[in-house]
Amino acid sequence: MRKQQTLSKSSFFSGIGLHSGNPVSLAIHPAPSNTGIVFVKHIGDHIHSLPASIDFLGNTDHCTTLESGDFQIQTVEHILAALVGMEVDNVYVELEGNEIPAADGSAATFVEIIQQAGIVEQTPPRTYLKVVEPITVGDDQRSISVIPSPLPKITYFIDFPNHPLIQQQEFVHACTPVEFQKHIASARTFAFRKEVEFLWSRGLGLGGSLLNTVVFSDSDLVNEGGLRFTDECVRHKVLDLIGDLALLSIPVVGHFEARCSGHWLHAELVKAIRNQPEKWILFNAGTQTKTDITSATQMNSPVTFLPDLQPAFQTL
Ligand SMILES: [Zn+2]
Numbered sequence: 001m002r003k004q005q006t007l008s009k010s011s012f013f014s015g016i017g018l019h020s021g022n023p024v025s026l027a028i029h030p031a032p033s034n035t036g037i038v039f040v041k042h043i044g045d046h047i048h049s050l051p052a053s054i055d056f057l058g059n060t061d062h063c064t065t066l067e068s069g070d071f072q073i074q075t076v077e078h079i080l081a082a083l084v085g086m087e088v089d090n091v092y093v094e095l096e097g098n099e100i101p102a103a104d105g106s107a108a109t110f111v112e113i114i115q116q117a118g119i120v121e122q123t124p125p126r127t128y129l130k131v132v133e134p135i136t137v138g139d140d141q142r143s144i145s146v147i148p149s150p151l152p153k154i155t156y157f158i159d160f161p162n163h164p165l166i167q168q169q170e171f172v173h174a175c176t177p178v179e180f181q182k183h184i185a186s187a188r189t190f191a192f193r194k195e196v197e198f199l200w201s202r203g204l205g206l207g208g209s210l211l212n213t214v215v216f217s218d219s220d221l222v223n224e225g226g227l228r229f230t231d232e233c234v235r236h237k238v239l240d241l242i243g244d245l246a247l248l249s250i251p252v253v254g255h256f257e258a259r260c261s262g263h264w265l266h267a268e269l270v271k272a273i274r275n276q277p278e279k280w281i282l283f284n285a286g287t288q289t290k291t292d293i294t295s296a297t298q299m300n301s302p303v304t305f306l307p308d309l310q311p312a313f314q315t316l
Helices: 075-085 110-118 179-183 191-203 232-248 263-275 294-295
Strands: 003-006 011-016 023-030 037-043 046-051 066-067 071-073 093-094 120-124 126-131 135-138 144-148 153-160 167-174 190-192 215-216 255-259 280-284 287-289
Touching: 003 023, 011 191, 023 215, 037 071, 046 066, 075 110, 075 179, 075 232, 093 294, 110 120, 135 263, 144 263, 153 215, 153 232, 167 179, 167 232, 179 232, 190 191, 190 232, 191 215, 232 263, 255 263
Parallel strands: 037 093, 153 255, 190 215
Antiparallel strands: 003 120, 011 023, 023 093, 037 046, 066 071, 126 280, 135 144, 144 255, 153 167, 280 287
16 A cells, blocks of 8 residues: 655646647646646636546547536546556646647656656555456447456457457556556557548547557558557557546556457446445555545545646746
8 A cells, every 4th residue: 555646846748639739738736635636727817627537527539538617628548547557646737728748649758757757655545446346337349347356457358350460459457657667658549541531520630640649551550660569559458448547536456357448438437436336445554444435536526726836838
């Protein structure tokens, strides 16, 4: 069991949004214990906030979107994966645009800026959700479950029988920061060339390029640099799942088993976990409690702002 963690100082990054194609900047700031991960944006004189919680889930079409009123953020899953994968619990992620920068299509850049800032311990212990009975969503074709396990673990299976470079892939990930950095963080998002024009016609993927997406033709790979791992696709699916599970706002001790799943089904599992409290317990530092999940995650509490958060982008 560990204590809660945040960053030791603010960290900054700029790039383009994968789906909008617009320039976007972000800053990750340290936050007090029990804050969780909260996206913030200056609009005029006001600071708008959007906690990384399933309560604010928007569209899950090709990426995960959070929204509350006029404040919408696309493609939150890769930065959330980096934060959760590195066990950073409490931060403000300040945005200038409406989308997280695409970086190289993976979580590697976000891991880098987290490490540049440094991770520091806070006083309160981290509360975990321990699964004691299986929870499943999906059907025979696509499903995801979480079953009891002494350690957090993910097994992901994908099947693309019509593409010779993908076909069936399975990856088993032991959820620790070391394993995340080594095997998952640098796996890039992927797409098929024949789908790309269709995405563009729907206003998605406008910032996509071979710099931030693995693109497959009918039988080959378009990127000249090749794959980072022969099973890069399934590793990226693990990355996406870690990011989407951040919307539960509390780390899970259990074994996730995903089969041909995606953002929508990941979110359905998060809702199912929330809605079936008889199938898990909360615990920290050796204690087991049956307290209300909201008291452990602060997921419904309003953000109390923000004495030292200045508009970061004036200095960029
Ligand atoms: Zn992704």
